[in-house]
Amino acid sequence: MPSGEYDPETVEANWQERWVDEDLYAFPESAVDPDTVFSIDTPPPTVSGSLHWGHVYGSILQDFVARFKRMRGKEVYYPFGYDDNGIASELLTEDELGIKHQDYERREFQKLCREVTSKYEAEFTEKMQRIGTSIDWNQTYQTISPEVQRVSQLSFVDLYEQDRQYRQRAPAIWCPECETAISQVETEDDEQGSHFHDIEFDVVDSEESFVISTTRPELLPACVSVFVHPDDDENQHLVGQEAEIPIFGQQVPILEDERVDLETGTGLVMCCTFGDQTDIEWYQAHDLPLRIAIDESGTMTDVAGEYSGLSSDEAREEIVADLEDEGALLDKRAITHTVNVHERCGTSVEFLVKDQWYIKLLDKREEYLEAGEEMDWYPEKMFTRYKNWIEGLQWDWAISRQRSSGIPFPVWYCGECEHVVVADREDLPVDPLSDDPPVDTCPECGHDEFVAEDDVFDTWATSSLTPLINAGWDWNPETEEMELERDELYPFDMRPQGHDIISFWLFHTVVKCYEHTGEVPFDSVMINGMVLDENREKMSKSVGNIVSPDEVLDKFPVDAARYWAAGSAVGDDLPYQEKGLVAGEKLIRKLWNASKLVESLTEDAPDEFDHDDLKAIDRWLLASLDREIEFVTEKLDNREFSKARDRLRSFFWHTFCDDYLEIAKQRLREADDPSAAYTLQTVHRRFVRLFAPILAHVTEELWHDMYDGESVHAQSWPEPLGLDADVEAGETAMAVVGALRKYKSDAQLSMNASIDEVEVYGTIDGFEGDISGVMHVDSLTSTDEEPPIESVTSGIDLDYSIVGPEYGSKVPDIEAALAQDDYELVGDELHVAGVELGPDAFEVNEERTYSGEGEFVETEGALVIVKNEN
């Protein structure tokens, strides 16, 4: 029985513990009907980092859906993944144990990683449980586990056999500091100081020469062509000729391409293997040869002739000096320009040519776009991000990473003919560096020595498999097919995702799962926005405006945070604001206090009551709640949490507490009133369930205290009762109560002061007693008759939705005539400005005055005359 003040600190912790202990949210073990399953594929957070407020926000939104769907009769599959595979965990392990991963075999190092991260996993679990989500803690996985490694490698084998992957000598972005290849998304721009060198090039078989400005003279030996912009009239005549490279002497074609930047340098550009991204594009577009002058350690190769063996920095100095000697260096000046750097270490990247594995994307752009279209997007507008990403794709997806730790490619190459040997599925996971290939000799050439692939997968190659991990995707040796152990989960009903990572996490997941199963992995996607600080600015460590979950939850109940999280349209960014949480706290308190009152009033409430015997106001309240239920259900179905929350709060607070409860209280205290008691309890039970997905803890406490001892989260969602009621009379009655409150307020009377006499001109049939009871009216009469007041026509209001389309440009004339009172009312028609408007098109505005005894109050649907001696 709810009594005293609500104590969220104790109550919330208690329920969180019990929910986990009692496995309340456990997904059924046995196979279930896919039609009644609601499966969620949650993107696993990095556990080596700390749980931040953005995680909390995203998780709460997921939980709203999970709890709502559960009450709607679904078996909800709500798993949790710990992402501990990746550089962050590796660095953490090295730090904590004071080791270097290079000193260990991969498997050993991964084992150490698992040990270190398990501590962080436990911490993460605790924090996730503290926000009261209904995750099924029996359904968890670690991305570093051997099982997930197996899925990753199975994915590779499957895509390889489907010919969706290829290995190609291709440009790779290389970080010389980290000695690893990185993806395009791991680079960022940086302004750096450098020097422009103006170098003179001779045109072959001509007296002519031209000048190129370059920041990278050490790339002269790598030069394969010179480019001119198509709009560059001055240099147009050079196109088609050849240029001779100073010092090195190679002769290269002069070509035209619109990617030449006319603003920088001389408008003529040399293309090398590879100075920047544009060089790579030119290499691909113009089918240019490769001249690799710098290797991956930054050392000059044989291509550089006498400079070979020097570091690229040394080579630059010597080449510049030699150019000067030859008279080819015309000028050298300091500039700042934008370079590509590795986002982790800030080192400017190199472009190398390496053997890399790629997943094909470009050839199926249309299909992947259609896959995106097949999913329901909440909100819809976020689909454009997915669409734009696909339309802008210029590369296939490079999945090779030249790192010594990570999940290895299950591949060996023949030492003789480079034939690719892929591991057997039964043997996965394997590490080619430690394990033998599945064949003794090369099936192609019979050679018996193999070279292990030493690259590892890009972590996204694993992160993009979560639906398959959750659904138990594996090889069935009997049928020789890939199968889903838990077929009923797939495709997943919902995938939550932050809007900042739609382009790679979501996209890559769709692509991979689609290729593996032939099905789009998600029926729907729910996109969450970012959490901003109080000033609507992005949270960042460097600015120091990070909000930590512990800090917030020490101060506020979780339910208050949950109320706050429901406060914005899904997909929109949401500022963290304490007043939002304070508002939540107030609602929790209101719900608690109202429940105490309901409890005290409904001790004798009948479980059953013939709806035909309901009093008007009870019938009215139940019918009004029906409409609210329909609204709230629809909004939650559409992930419009904010609308559901606000409407429910407002109906509960104002209609139920302020209007109905005040009346019911009086009725029940004055006499036995089974109709009121029954209604009060019925409505209250419904409110507790309606609030349950959002205010998960306080509703649970109330349900247990007041009702059947089961969890509110295991109850079914309220269905409308389908009662008929005179809704209009009820609303008029409430408006009359409002008018009487206003009268008392204006007269500075207390709300329980009595009023002698009230006359209501309007329909309030059946509500008279309720009004007089709650407002302490000694004598209340109501009538449908015309009130004893004088009406003066004060103006005409047009209904523009009718007048506008009908009269178009004549509307201003009509308005002008009305403004000058130049019109005539003929019967139910309005004659104005030469047109005749029907009764639907306008409304006569009347000013009412009352000169009789007492005071006249006008309200929605009724006119009220108050006569009071006091």
Place this chain on the structure above:
RNA sequence: GGGCUCGUGGUCUAGUGGUUAUGACGCUUCCCUUACAAGGAAGAGAUCGGUGGUUCGACUCCGCCCGAGCCCA
């Protein structure tokens, strides 16, 4: 530099062609009415970022500009 999203009282937010713009927080005044004063009642407060256009009519649609965020270069 490109794409997408957002801009509404002091603050947060609803509203996507119909003229009196929603609600909450805060503010002012009044009211201790036996669930709740962290409550109730009343009230003030917005030319809907700027500008130009389409339309009888624009917060809403279109162009440009400004500001913020995200992604990409």
